[in-house]
Amino acid sequence: MKRATLAVVILLALFALPMVASGYILYLANLLMVFVVLSLGLNILIGETGQFGLAHAAFYGIGIYTAVLLNNATGAPVLVTLLAGASLAALIGLVLGAISLRMRDIYLALSTFAFGEAVRWVFASWTPVTGGPNGLRINPSNLFGFKLVTDRDAYLLVLVVTLAFLLLTIQITRSRLGSAFRAVRESEIAAAAMGVNVRGVKIAAFALSAFYAGAAGGLFTTFSSFIHPESLGFMTTIMVLTMIVVGGLGSVVGAVGGALILGLFSELLRQLLSFQEIIYGAILMLCMMYAPRGLMGLLERKQAGR
Amino acid sequence: MKIGTYIQSALVVTAAALLLSGAAGAQEPGLSKDSIKIGLFGPMSGKALAYGEDPLNAAKMWYDRINKQGGIWGRKIELVQEDDRCAANDVVAAVKKLVEQDKVFMLNGGSCSTATVAAQEYVLRNKVPFVMLNASGDSALYPPTDYIFGAISISQRAVGGTMIDFATRSLKVKKLGYLNHDDAYGAWNLEAAQFMAKEQGATLIVESVNPDITDITAPILKLKASGAEALLVTAYARPATLAIKKAHELGWKTPIVIAVNGIANLVQMVENVGTKEAFKNLYIQELLADVPGGPKLQWVYDMYKTAYPELAKTPDHPSPYMPYGLASAMVVTHALNLAGPQPTREGVAWVLRNLKFESGVMAGPIEFGDNDRAGQESAIFLKFEGEKGVLQPGVYSNKWKYKG
Numbered sequence: 001m002k003r004a005t006l007a008v009v010i011l012l013a014l015f016a017l018p019m020v021a022s023g024y025i026l027y028l029a030n031l032l033m034v035f036v037v038l039s040l041g042l043n044i045l046i047g048e049t050g051q052f053g054l055a056h057a058a059f060y061g062i063g064i065y066t067a068v069l070l071n072n073a074t075g076a077p078v079l080v081t082l083l084a085g086a087s088l089a090a091l092i093g094l095v096l097g098a099i100s101l102r103m104r105d106i107y108l109a110l111s112t113f114a115f116g117e118a119v120r121w122v123f124a125s126w127t128p129v130t131g132g133p134n135g136l137r138i139n140p141s142n143l144f145g146f147k148l149v150t151d152r153d154a155y156l157l158v159l160v161v162t163l164a165f166l167l168l169t170i171q172i173t174r175s176r177l178g179s180a181f182r183a184v185r186e187s188e189i190a191a192a193a194m195g196v197n198v199r200g201v202k203i204a205a206f207a208l209s210a211f212y213a214g215a216a217g218g219l220f221t222t223f224s225s226f227i228h229p230e231s232l233g234f235m236t237t238i239m240v241l242t243m244i245v246v247g248g249l250g251s252v253v254g255a256v257g258g259a260l261i262l263g264l265f266s267e268l269l270r271q272l273l274s275f276q277e278i279i280y281g282a283i284l285m286l287c288m289m290y291a292p293r294g295l296m297g298l299l300e301r302k303q304a305g306r
Numbered sequence: 307m308k309i310g311t312y313i314q315s316a317l318v319v320t321a322a323a324l325l326l327s328g329a330a331g332a333q334e335p336g337l338s339k340d341s342i343k344i345g346l347f348g349p350m351s352g353k354a355l356a357y358g359e360d361p362l363n364a365a366k367m368w369y370d371r372i373n374k375q376g377g378i379w380g381r382k383i384e385l386v387q388e389d390d391r392c393a394a395n396d397v398v399a400a401v402k403k404l405v406e407q408d409k410v411f412m413l414n415g416g417s418c419s420t421a422t423v424a425a426q427e428y429v430l431r432n433k434v435p436f437v438m439l440n441a442s443g444d445s446a447l448y449p450p451t452d453y454i455f456g457a458i459s460i461s462q463r464a465v466g467g468t469m470i471d472f473a474t475r476s477l478k479v480k481k482l483g484y485l486n487h488d489d490a491y492g493a494w495n496l497e498a499a500q501f502m503a504k505e506q507g508a509t510l511i512v513e514s515v516n517p518d519i520t521d522i523t524a525p526i527l528k529l530k531a532s533g534a535e536a537l538l539v540t541a542y543a544r545p546a547t548l549a550i551k552k553a554h555e556l557g558w559k560t561p562i563v564i565a566v567n568g569i570a571n572l573v574q575m576v577e578n579v580g581t582k583e584a585f586k587n588l589y590i591q592e593l594l595a596d597v598p599g600g601p602k603l604q605w606v607y608d609m610y611k612t613a614y615p616e617l618a619k620t621p622d623h624p625s626p627y628m629p630y631g632l633a634s635a636m637v638v639t640h641a642l643n644l645a646g647p648q649p650t651r652e653g654v655a656w657v658l659r660n661l662k663f664e665s666g667v668m669a670g671p672i673e674f675g676d677n678d679r680a681g682q683e684s685a686i687f688l689k690f691e692g693e694k695g696v697l698q699p700g701v702y703s704n705k706w707k708y709k710g
Contacts, residue, residue, distance in 0.1 A: 023406040027399065124489075133489035134445055135394070135420060137427060149431065151402070225427030228394045228420055267399060270389045 011163075018155050026151040028267055030223045033162040034216045035259040039243045040169045040252065041212025046241070047250035048178065049205035050185030052109040055096065057236035058119035059089040059210040063217020064227050065123065065130055068138050071221065078141035078148065078157065082218030086211045093210025097203040116237060123229035135228035138221050154223035161219055165212060169252050172208070181205055182250075239266075246287050248294025257295055334650050336411030342381045342649070344369070344638065345404030347388040347397070347415030348439050354392035356570050358417035360624050361440040361631030362387075364606075365414060367613040368635035378639060379647040386410055392417060394424035401425040405434055412654060414638050416441040417627075419462070420490065429453055435655045437637050440630040444494045447679040448708045453655050457680035458637055458672060459630035460593050462540075465565050466495030467704025468685035469538045469591060470502035470510075476687065476698060477561055477589075480508045483534030485525060485549055487541050488514035495540045495565070498706035505705060515545050522548040530558045540565040547578045554584035563589045563687070569626055572690065582692030589698065590690045593669050594629055597688060597697050606632060606667060633667045637681065669701055677708055 018026060038060060045053045063085035070081045096115055100108055123130050130136055140147040141154070148154045172178050180201045183191035192198050221227075239262070247258025262283075269279055291298040336343035346365060348358035369383045377383060386408040388400035397416065404410045405428075412435040416422030422441040429436045430451055438446075438456035444463060446454050457464065466486075473482055484499060486492035492514050503510045511532040513525035526549060529537060537553060537560055539546045546568030553562060569575070569590050576582060596602035606629050611618045618624065641657045642649055662673040670684025683704045688695030 024399075024402045025407075027402045031395075031399075133420070133491075134493075135423060135490075224398070226394060226398070226424040228424065230420065231394055270391075270396070270400070 014159055015156075018152050023151050026155050027223065028264075030151055030154060030158045030219075032260055032263045033158050034220050035240070035243060035263045036162055036256050037165050037212055037216035037219060038240045039247070039255040039259040040165055041209045041216065042237075042240050043244045043250065043252070043255040044169070044172070044181065044212065045205050045209035047244055047255065048173070048181040048185060049202065051100075051202060051205055052105065053096075053100070053112045053206060053209065054109050054234070054237050054241070055112040055116035055119070056209070056213050056240050057232045057234065058116040059093055059213035060217045060220075060236065061119060061123055061229070061232035062089040062092060062210075063214030064220055064232070065136070065217075066214070067141075067218040067221045068136060068227065069129065071141055072139050075139075075142055078143050078218075078222055081141065081221070082161070082215060085218040085221075086214035089214025089217070090207045090211035093213075094203055094207040096210075097206025100206070101199055101202060113234065113237075116234060120229055120233050123232055130229070133229065135226055138225050138227060140225075141222045148222050151223045157222055158219050161215070165215065166252070166256065173252055177201070177204065185250075242284065244294075246284065246294055248296030251294065251296040254294050254296035261295070334411060335405075335409040337649065338381075340377075340381055341384045342378065342642065343384045343386060343408065343410040345388065345401070345408060345410035345413045345415065346385050346439075347390045347400045347404065347413070348417045349392040350387070350389035352391045352393075354418055356622075356625060357392065357440070357627065360610075360628035361417060361634070363614055363617070364610065364624075364628045364631035365439060365635035367609055368632050368639070370613065371609070372639050378642045379649075383639075388415075390415065390421065392421050394421045397421045397424050398428065401428060405432055410434075411649070412436065412638065412651065414634060415439050416443065416456075419443045419445070422446065422456075426451075426454060433651055433655070435641070435651055435658060437634055437641075437658070439634045440627055442494075442680075444680075445490065449710045450677055450679045450708070452659070455637070455658050455674055455679050455681065458634040458682055459627070459668070460566065460682050460685065461680040462491055462494035463498035463706050464680065464683040464685070464704040465540055465567065465591070466497065466499030467502045467683070467706045468702040469495075469540060469563060469565055470499050470506060470508060471702040471704065472589070472591070472685070472687050472698075472700075473536050473538060473561075473563060474503075474506040474508050475702070476700060477536055477563075479535035479561070480506075481533060481535045482508055482510050483529035483532060483537045483560075484510045484512045485529065485537065485539045485541055485545070486512065486514050487517050487545075489517065491517075491567070492540065498704055499538075499540075501706040502704065515541065517542050517545060519545050519548065522552050526552040526556065526558070530556060530560075534560065536561045536563060538563045538565070540567055543568045543570050543575060547575050550575070550584050550588065551579045554579070554581065559587060561587045561589065564591065566591045566593055566626075566685070571622055572626070573622065576692045585690060585692040588690050589687050590695060592626075592686050592688055592695070593682065593684075594686070595665075595667060595669055596686075597695050598626060598629075600697070603629065603667065629667050633665045633672065633682070636663075636665050636667070637661065637672060670703065 042056050045051050066085035066088050067081040140149045180196045183196050184201050188198050243258035243262045244255050248254025348362045373382045390397040390400045414437050416438045417440050419441045422443050423446045426446045436454050440459045442462045443456035447456050546564050599607050610624050641654050644657045645654045664671050668682045669686050672681040684701050687698045
């Protein structure tokens with residue numbers, strides 16, 4: 001009951017935010033929600049299924065460029081561009097998942113890292129399409145004929161889509177597919193013995209995770225006006241990975257919390273100049289030392305009185 | 307005659323700005339009876355710190371000086387600073403914060419071109435006058451817009467153009483090896499270099515490399531084999547250092563000219579190359595009115611020492627890029643002065659579009675125009691043998707013009 005009340009209060013506050021917040025705050029809120037969708041997606045692959053895929057930024061970029069190119073060329077509605085970006089990312093994720101089936105642990109991490117860097121190279125070099133190193137300007141998205149020009153215009157759409165992804169994630173986690181993800185994570189042999197289609201589950205995790213990243217890319221295009229391949233490198237994947245690790249691997253609340261906390265920290269620490277990197281590093285080290293299961297693990301321990 | 311022209315144009319600009327100011331009724335953001343807020347941003351942390359730290363310091367000391375002299379039309383300049391980390395997303399966040407949260411009147415910032423360009427759409431939509439700090443920002447300058455002004459140090463087009471002008475007129479060579487980046491930066495300076503080479507009847511042999519290159523043997527071997535009479539390098543410090551080192555190792559004794567893009571830390575460059583022998587026939591491009599620390603610029607370096615006595619004692623300070631920040635802040639204060647006692651954003655943008663003045667800091671005048679938002683397009687060159695730069699005669703200019 002208490003949790004439900006808290007959830008309603010948070011929801012009301014989120015929907016009321018545009019009435020009181022400046023454009024800058026709404027920009028931050030939009031960016032944080034993109035991080036949330038990215039984190040939820042990576043959490044499915046790494047946290048739930050235990051597959052060390054390190055190409056999340058590449059799928060995010062595929063979502064961004066697909067949505068932008070479709071929007072710039074046809075002016076298609078934002079939901080179409082967003083779905084197109086997410087679907088293409090999912091399709092490529094599915095192929096990558098199928099190719100990576102024989103790899104695990106460090107080999108899987110390395111091969112997906114290589115894939116991510118190759119995709120970034122394509123973004124940076126395919127100049128006639130992506131603008132290459134010049135970057136690409138993003139035209140305002142179109143929502144039922146209404147142009148999303150400012151952060152305020154985009155906020156409600158970003159919020160609704162983020163909430164939809166959050167609910168979808170909770171549903172998946174509670175479903176048979178979610179159980180299969182966790183079974184594969186714990187032991188592929190045991191999962192197979194229980195009748196879980198390990199290959200199918202792994203491929204599904206890759207595709208689903210890429211779908212989330214692509215959708216996050218589509219969301220980014222609704223309030224941003226420029227994209228450059230530099231923003232889609234390995235560091236972006238590491239940032240999202242850090243978010244889910246700090247939040248608590250395998251926890252939906254942890255993924256959301258990690259994205260919000262680290263996303264906010266990154267922005268707030270801007271004023272501390274060179275100290276920001278030291279503080280950021282210290283947070284990570286302290287987290288690993290005292291909360292190796294992330295903030296969610298720490299909370300659970302506290303609740304259990306340990 | 308020249309001074310008379312400047313005064314004349316300043317009077318015309320002031321009169322028009324006063325008219326524009328009078329037309330505006332509403333209170334402008336960031337403007338009060340006794341202060342005017344300016345959003346200053348650049349990399350204050352991270353790996354691009356060297357590009358922004360001293361230009362930002364120089365801008366601050368200029369604004370401080372203006373405040374000590376009574377401000378602009380009785381208003382003190384109030385600076386709000388943001389770190390943009392030279393990253394596109396951070397530039398956008400910083401600019402949005404400055405405009406929407408801090409409500410600054412205008413923007414002065416950006417040391418990295420690609421990142422700075424990310425704020426372009428937002429700035430134009432909100433019609434905020436924006437003067438870049440030391441970013442060349444070519445893609446935000448061409449095609450020209452009403453509110454964005456940059457290349458106060460130099461545009462990449464002008465980097466390429468002036469390099470060719472120097473090589474053909476001063477070194478008197480016509481077959482030129484040209485080493486640039488394989489990115490937008492490289493494409494911009496190559497565009498003007500090709501134009502100038504055609505104008506001057508020279509041939510360019512181009513090799514484009516990744517800015518993160520670690521082995522430059524192949525491109526240097528190719529350029530050497532081509533029979534190029536001079537090697538012009540418009541890349542960042544790392545490829546430039548590798549090129550100098552490799553040319554020396556290969557016994558290639560042709561003159562080498564390093565563009566301003568690659569001279570962030572000359573002491574480090576000499577150390578990394580490992581021998582001063584490699585610098586026997588080397589020239590560097592500079593954008594200032596004199597040799598750094600030379601008589602014409604002594605006042606700038608004295609001002610820096612007074613403003614930052616401790617920092618000035620540390621190695622690598624002031625950086626070669628320091629004076630560019632001063633020139634950028636001068637653009638802002640000149641425009642505000644000319645915009646009159648009741649400035650509006652529209653009025654200041656109009657003034658900027660018509661601004662022309664001699665900063666006394668940069669190699670050429672700072673001048674914008676109907677089809678031009680790049681402020682400074684001239685360069686000087688120094689012979690640098692590993693210790694001190696010796697000024698070469700002449701000021702070199704770029705004749706490439708935007709024709710879109």
